[in-house]
Amino acid sequence: MLKVKVNDSQEFDVKQEKDDWSINGEFFDGDVAQLSPHHYHVIWQDRSFNVEVVEHDALTKKTTLKINGKILTTSAKDRFDLLLESMGMSQAVSNKINEIKAPMPGLIQSIAVQEGDTVKKGDTLLVLVAMKMENAIKAPAEATVKSIRTEAGRSVEKNQVLIEFV
Template sequence: MLSTFGAREKAMYEIEINDKSYQVAPKSQKLNTGLINGNPYEIDFIKVKEGEYHLLYNNKSYNVELIKFLEDKKHMELLVNGNKYTVAVKDEFDALLENLGLDMSLGGAEKELKAPMPGLVVDVLVEVGQELKDGEPVLILEAMKMENVLKATGDVKVKSIEVTKGRAVEKNQVLVNFE
Protein backbone atom coordinates (compact mmCIF):
# COMPACT_ATOMS: atom_id res chain seq x y z
CA MET A 1 0.00 0.00 0.00
CA LEU A 2 2.91 2.35 0.66
CA SER A 3 4.02 1.64 -2.89
CA THR A 4 0.86 3.39 -4.04
CA PHE A 5 2.25 6.53 -2.39
CA GLY A 6 5.40 6.24 -4.49
CA ALA A 7 7.82 4.34 -2.26
CA ARG A 8 11.48 4.76 -3.15
CA GLU A 9 14.49 2.72 -2.20
CA LYS A 10 16.56 4.34 0.61
CA ALA A 11 13.59 6.55 1.55
CA MET A 12 12.44 7.44 5.06
CA TYR A 13 8.78 7.72 5.93
CA GLU A 14 6.98 9.00 8.98
CA ILE A 15 3.88 6.90 9.40
CA GLU A 16 1.23 7.95 11.89
CA ILE A 17 -1.16 5.22 12.99
CA ASN A 18 -3.97 6.37 15.30
CA ASP A 19 -1.85 9.35 16.48
CA LYS A 20 1.30 7.27 17.17
CA SER A 21 4.33 7.99 14.94
CA TYR A 22 6.78 5.51 13.45
CA GLN A 23 9.93 6.16 11.42
CA VAL A 24 10.01 3.59 8.60
CA ALA A 25 12.97 3.02 6.28
CA PRO A 26 12.21 0.28 3.74
CA LYS A 27 15.24 -1.52 2.30
CA SER A 28 13.64 -2.07 -1.10
CA GLN A 29 10.74 -1.11 -3.34
CA LYS A 30 8.90 -4.24 -2.15
CA LEU A 31 8.66 -2.68 1.36
CA ASN A 32 8.80 -6.10 3.03
CA THR A 33 12.06 -5.45 4.92
CA GLY A 34 13.65 -2.43 6.54
CA LEU A 35 13.70 -0.55 9.82
CA ILE A 36 10.87 0.71 12.04
CA ASN A 37 12.13 3.20 14.64
CA GLY A 38 15.63 1.79 14.07
CA ASN A 39 14.60 -1.85 14.61
CA PRO A 40 14.67 -4.35 11.73
CA TYR A 41 11.38 -5.63 10.40
CA GLU A 42 10.30 -8.27 7.92
CA ILE A 43 6.74 -8.54 6.65
CA ASP A 44 5.24 -11.13 4.34
CA PHE A 45 2.06 -9.99 2.68
CA ILE A 46 -0.18 -11.10 -0.13
CA LYS A 47 -3.13 -9.49 -1.81
CA VAL A 48 -6.19 -11.67 -1.19
CA LYS A 49 -8.45 -9.62 -3.43
CA GLU A 50 -8.99 -5.95 -4.28
CA GLY A 51 -8.69 -3.98 -1.05
CA GLU A 52 -7.90 -7.02 1.14
CA TYR A 53 -4.49 -8.29 2.23
CA HIS A 54 -3.01 -10.94 4.51
CA LEU A 55 0.13 -10.06 6.50
CA LEU A 56 2.59 -12.05 8.59
CA TYR A 57 4.63 -9.95 11.02
CA ASN A 58 6.54 -11.21 14.08
CA ASN A 59 4.97 -14.66 13.61
CA LYS A 60 1.47 -13.17 13.85
CA SER A 61 -1.21 -13.23 11.17
CA TYR A 62 -3.19 -10.11 10.22
CA ASN A 63 -6.16 -9.67 7.90
CA VAL A 64 -6.14 -6.13 6.50
CA GLU A 65 -9.03 -4.47 4.66
CA LEU A 66 -8.64 -1.07 3.00
CA ILE A 67 -11.70 0.97 3.99
CA LYS A 68 -10.78 4.42 2.66
CA PHE A 69 -7.83 5.63 0.60
CA LEU A 70 -7.01 9.27 -0.24
CA GLU A 71 -3.84 9.07 -2.32
CA ASP A 72 -3.40 12.84 -2.77
CA LYS A 73 -3.52 13.31 1.02
CA LYS A 74 -1.47 10.17 1.73
CA HIS A 75 -4.14 8.97 4.13
CA MET A 76 -5.98 5.68 4.56
CA GLU A 77 -8.30 3.88 6.92
CA LEU A 78 -7.72 0.20 7.52
CA LEU A 79 -9.56 -2.59 9.28
CA VAL A 80 -6.95 -4.92 10.83
CA ASN A 81 -8.34 -8.09 12.41
CA GLY A 82 -11.58 -6.19 13.06
CA ASN A 83 -9.91 -3.07 14.55
CA LYS A 84 -10.03 0.28 12.70
CA TYR A 85 -6.80 2.22 12.14
CA THR A 86 -6.20 5.63 10.59
CA VAL A 87 -2.88 5.85 8.75
CA ALA A 88 -1.10 8.96 7.43
CA VAL A 89 2.19 8.82 5.54
CA LYS A 90 4.80 11.57 5.16
CA ASP A 91 7.94 11.29 3.07
CA GLU A 92 11.03 13.52 3.10
CA PHE A 93 9.39 16.03 0.72
CA ASP A 94 6.33 16.39 2.96
CA ALA A 95 8.58 16.88 6.01
CA LEU A 96 10.62 19.52 4.16
CA LEU A 97 7.50 21.47 3.17
CA GLU A 98 6.17 21.26 6.72
CA ASN A 99 9.51 22.46 8.18
CA LEU A 100 9.49 25.40 5.75
CA GLY A 101 5.93 26.26 6.80
CA LEU A 102 4.53 25.45 3.37
CA ASP A 103 1.24 23.57 3.53
CA MET A 104 -0.10 22.42 0.15
CA SER A 105 -3.66 21.85 1.38
CA LEU A 106 -6.47 24.14 2.32
CA GLY A 107 -6.56 22.65 5.82
CA GLY A 108 -10.29 21.76 6.00
CA ALA A 109 -13.37 23.36 4.52
CA GLU A 110 -12.22 26.87 5.32
CA LYS A 111 -13.76 30.12 4.15
CA GLU A 112 -10.57 31.22 2.37
CA LEU A 113 -7.92 29.62 0.21
CA LYS A 114 -4.62 31.33 0.99
CA ALA A 115 -1.34 31.02 -0.87
CA PRO A 116 0.77 28.44 0.97
CA MET A 117 3.90 30.13 -0.41
CA PRO A 118 4.86 33.06 -2.65
CA GLY A 119 4.36 32.28 -6.32
CA LEU A 120 2.69 32.98 -9.63
CA VAL A 121 -0.94 32.08 -10.41
CA VAL A 122 -0.68 29.87 -13.49
CA ASP A 123 -4.40 29.20 -13.83
CA VAL A 124 -7.68 29.70 -11.97
CA LEU A 125 -9.77 26.56 -12.43
CA VAL A 126 -13.04 27.71 -10.82
CA GLU A 127 -15.75 30.35 -11.29
CA VAL A 128 -17.79 32.35 -8.79
CA GLY A 129 -20.81 30.31 -7.71
CA GLN A 130 -19.20 26.99 -8.60
CA GLU A 131 -19.69 24.19 -6.07
CA LEU A 132 -16.66 22.04 -5.34
CA LYS A 133 -16.29 18.64 -3.74
CA ASP A 134 -13.43 17.66 -1.46
CA GLY A 135 -10.24 17.21 -3.50
CA GLU A 136 -11.32 19.14 -6.59
CA PRO A 137 -8.68 21.54 -8.01
CA VAL A 138 -9.14 25.26 -7.35
CA LEU A 139 -6.09 26.85 -8.95
CA ILE A 140 -2.51 26.22 -10.04
CA LEU A 141 0.27 28.11 -8.29
CA GLU A 142 3.84 28.04 -9.57
CA ALA A 143 6.39 28.22 -6.78
CA MET A 144 9.95 26.97 -6.39
CA LYS A 145 9.92 26.07 -10.12
CA MET A 146 7.03 23.64 -9.56
CA GLU A 147 3.37 23.84 -10.47
CA ASN A 148 1.23 23.14 -7.40
CA VAL A 149 -2.45 22.30 -7.75
CA LEU A 150 -4.31 23.75 -4.76
CA LYS A 151 -7.43 21.69 -4.03
CA ALA A 152 -10.58 22.02 -1.99
CA THR A 153 -10.40 20.00 1.23
CA GLY A 154 -14.11 20.11 1.85
CA ASP A 155 -17.36 20.64 0.01
CA VAL A 156 -17.49 24.40 -0.68
CA LYS A 157 -19.03 27.02 -2.98
CA VAL A 158 -16.85 29.73 -4.58
CA LYS A 159 -17.90 33.12 -3.22
CA SER A 160 -15.21 35.29 -4.87
CA ILE A 161 -11.91 34.98 -6.70
CA GLU A 162 -9.30 37.47 -5.53
CA VAL A 163 -6.54 36.76 -8.11
CA THR A 164 -6.14 36.45 -11.85
CA LYS A 165 -4.01 34.27 -14.07
CA GLY A 166 -0.45 35.58 -14.31
CA ARG A 167 -0.53 37.48 -11.01
CA ALA A 168 2.26 37.14 -8.44
CA VAL A 169 1.07 36.42 -4.90
CA GLU A 170 2.63 36.42 -1.45
CA LYS A 171 2.45 33.71 1.21
CA ASN A 172 -0.90 33.78 3.08
CA GLN A 173 -2.52 36.09 0.50
CA VAL A 174 -6.20 35.26 0.02
CA LEU A 175 -6.73 33.69 -3.40
CA VAL A 176 -10.35 32.49 -3.27
CA ASN A 177 -13.21 32.99 -0.78
CA PHE A 178 -15.76 30.24 -0.13
CA GLU A 179 -19.28 30.16 1.27
Protein backbone atom coordinates (compact mmCIF):
# COMPACT_ATOMS: atom_id res chain seq x y z
CA MET A 1 0.00 0.00 0.00
CA LEU A 2 1.06 3.57 -0.68
CA LYS A 3 -0.25 6.81 0.75
CA VAL A 4 0.21 9.41 -1.97
CA LYS A 5 -0.14 13.11 -1.25
CA VAL A 6 -0.67 15.50 -4.18
CA ASN A 7 0.42 19.16 -3.85
CA ASP A 8 0.64 18.69 -0.06
CA SER A 9 -3.15 18.61 0.18
CA GLN A 10 -5.10 15.70 -1.35
CA GLU A 11 -4.18 12.25 -0.06
CA PHE A 12 -4.91 8.91 -1.73
CA ASP A 13 -4.54 5.28 -0.65
CA VAL A 14 -3.10 3.31 -3.57
CA LYS A 15 -3.00 -0.49 -3.44
CA GLN A 16 -1.76 -3.12 -5.86
CA GLU A 17 -2.86 -6.73 -5.75
CA LYS A 18 -1.26 -8.75 -8.54
CA ASP A 19 -2.06 -6.75 -11.71
CA ASP A 20 -5.00 -4.84 -10.22
CA TRP A 21 -4.73 -1.34 -8.76
CA SER A 22 -7.17 0.54 -6.54
CA ILE A 23 -7.34 4.18 -5.48
CA ASN A 24 -9.14 4.88 -2.20
CA GLY A 25 -10.72 1.43 -2.42
CA GLU A 26 -12.05 1.87 -5.97
CA PHE A 27 -10.73 -0.36 -8.76
CA PHE A 28 -8.60 1.58 -11.29
CA ASP A 29 -10.00 0.58 -14.68
CA GLY A 30 -8.06 3.10 -16.73
CA ASP A 31 -5.53 2.48 -19.46
CA VAL A 32 -1.88 3.58 -19.16
CA ALA A 33 0.48 3.58 -22.15
CA GLN A 34 4.16 4.51 -21.83
CA LEU A 35 5.15 6.63 -24.84
CA SER A 36 8.79 7.23 -23.81
CA PRO A 37 10.83 6.85 -20.62
CA HIS A 38 9.20 9.94 -19.04
CA HIS A 39 5.94 10.32 -20.99
CA TYR A 40 2.66 8.44 -20.55
CA HIS A 41 -0.84 8.58 -21.95
CA VAL A 42 -3.64 7.74 -19.51
CA ILE A 43 -7.32 7.20 -20.24
CA TRP A 44 -9.46 7.17 -17.12
CA GLN A 45 -13.15 7.89 -16.53
CA ASP A 46 -13.64 8.77 -20.23
CA ARG A 47 -10.89 11.42 -20.05
CA SER A 48 -7.48 11.56 -21.69
CA PHE A 49 -4.35 12.67 -19.80
CA ASN A 50 -0.86 13.39 -21.10
CA VAL A 51 1.56 12.76 -18.23
CA GLU A 52 5.22 13.76 -18.14
CA VAL A 53 7.49 12.79 -15.26
CA VAL A 54 9.43 16.04 -14.82
CA GLU A 55 11.50 14.96 -11.81
CA HIS A 56 11.60 11.86 -9.64
CA ASP A 57 13.59 11.29 -6.45
CA ALA A 58 13.39 7.61 -5.52
CA LEU A 59 15.10 8.19 -2.17
CA THR A 60 12.52 10.65 -0.86
CA LYS A 61 9.69 9.21 -3.00
CA LYS A 62 8.84 12.65 -4.38
CA THR A 63 7.80 13.18 -7.99
CA THR A 64 6.95 16.23 -10.06
CA LEU A 65 4.46 15.53 -12.84
CA LYS A 66 3.09 17.63 -15.67
CA ILE A 67 -0.45 16.44 -16.41
CA ASN A 68 -2.09 18.12 -19.41
CA GLY A 69 0.24 21.07 -18.85
CA LYS A 70 -0.45 21.44 -15.11
CA ILE A 71 2.43 20.83 -12.66
CA LEU A 72 1.69 18.56 -9.69
CA THR A 73 4.03 17.40 -6.96
CA THR A 74 3.51 14.09 -5.23
CA SER A 75 5.03 12.42 -2.21
CA ALA A 76 4.49 8.80 -1.33
CA LYS A 77 4.83 6.71 1.81
CA ASP A 78 5.06 2.94 1.52
CA ARG A 79 4.11 0.48 4.25
CA PHE A 80 7.55 0.76 5.87
CA ASP A 81 7.38 4.57 6.01
CA LEU A 82 3.89 4.32 7.52
CA LEU A 83 5.08 1.79 10.12
CA LEU A 84 8.04 3.99 11.12
CA GLU A 85 5.73 7.00 11.28
CA SER A 86 3.28 5.15 13.52
CA MET A 87 6.19 4.29 15.85
CA GLY A 88 7.36 7.93 15.89
CA MET A 89 10.61 7.06 14.14
CA SER A 90 10.19 8.69 10.73
CA GLN A 91 12.15 11.87 11.51
CA ALA A 92 15.08 10.02 13.07
CA VAL A 93 15.51 7.84 10.00
CA SER A 94 15.11 10.52 7.35
CA ASN A 95 17.45 13.15 8.81
CA LYS A 96 20.68 11.13 9.14
CA ILE A 97 22.68 10.17 6.07
CA ASN A 98 26.16 8.69 6.05
CA GLU A 99 26.98 8.34 2.38
CA ILE A 100 25.80 8.65 -1.20
CA LYS A 101 26.21 5.61 -3.44
CA ALA A 102 26.05 5.41 -7.21
CA PRO A 103 22.48 4.44 -8.18
CA MET A 104 23.78 2.90 -11.43
CA PRO A 105 27.07 2.39 -13.25
CA GLY A 106 28.26 5.42 -15.15
CA LEU A 107 30.79 8.22 -15.54
CA ILE A 108 31.19 11.11 -13.08
CA GLN A 109 30.83 14.24 -15.22
CA SER A 110 31.24 16.85 -12.49
CA ILE A 111 31.33 17.28 -8.72
CA ALA A 112 29.62 20.36 -7.25
CA VAL A 113 30.82 20.07 -3.62
CA GLN A 114 34.09 19.91 -1.72
CA GLU A 115 35.11 18.28 1.52
CA GLY A 116 33.82 20.34 4.45
CA ASP A 117 30.88 21.83 2.52
CA THR A 118 27.50 21.87 4.23
CA VAL A 119 24.72 20.85 1.87
CA LYS A 120 20.97 21.20 2.17
CA LYS A 121 18.35 18.69 1.10
CA GLY A 122 17.98 18.88 -2.68
CA ASP A 123 21.40 20.44 -3.39
CA THR A 124 23.16 18.91 -6.39
CA LEU A 125 26.23 16.96 -5.26
CA LEU A 126 27.47 15.60 -8.58
CA VAL A 127 26.41 14.67 -12.09
CA LEU A 128 26.55 11.01 -13.16
CA VAL A 129 26.26 10.20 -16.88
CA ALA A 130 24.68 6.83 -17.63
CA MET A 131 23.23 5.63 -20.94
CA LYS A 132 23.85 9.09 -22.47
CA MET A 133 21.71 10.78 -19.81
CA GLU A 134 22.94 13.22 -17.18
CA ASN A 135 21.67 12.36 -13.70
CA ALA A 136 22.01 15.01 -11.00
CA ILE A 137 22.66 13.24 -7.71
CA LYS A 138 21.15 15.39 -4.96
CA ALA A 139 21.53 15.53 -1.19
CA PRO A 140 18.68 13.64 0.51
CA ALA A 141 19.08 15.68 3.71
CA GLU A 142 21.17 18.41 5.30
CA ALA A 143 24.73 17.19 5.97
CA THR A 144 28.42 18.09 5.91
CA VAL A 145 30.69 16.48 3.31
CA LYS A 146 33.36 14.37 5.04
CA SER A 147 35.08 12.96 1.98
CA ILE A 148 34.64 12.62 -1.77
CA ARG A 149 35.59 9.14 -2.93
CA THR A 150 35.56 9.74 -6.68
CA GLU A 151 36.56 12.42 -9.17
CA ALA A 152 35.28 13.93 -12.41
CA GLY A 153 36.00 11.72 -15.41
CA ARG A 154 36.06 8.49 -13.39
CA SER A 155 33.80 5.50 -14.09
CA VAL A 156 31.85 4.13 -11.14
CA GLU A 157 29.90 0.95 -10.47
CA LYS A 158 26.42 0.62 -9.00
CA ASN A 159 26.44 1.01 -5.17
CA GLN A 160 29.97 2.41 -5.13
CA VAL A 161 30.33 5.01 -2.36
CA LEU A 162 30.77 8.43 -3.95
CA ILE A 163 30.51 10.86 -1.03
CA GLU A 164 30.69 10.35 2.75
CA PHE A 165 29.08 12.68 5.28
CA VAL A 166 29.98 13.57 8.88
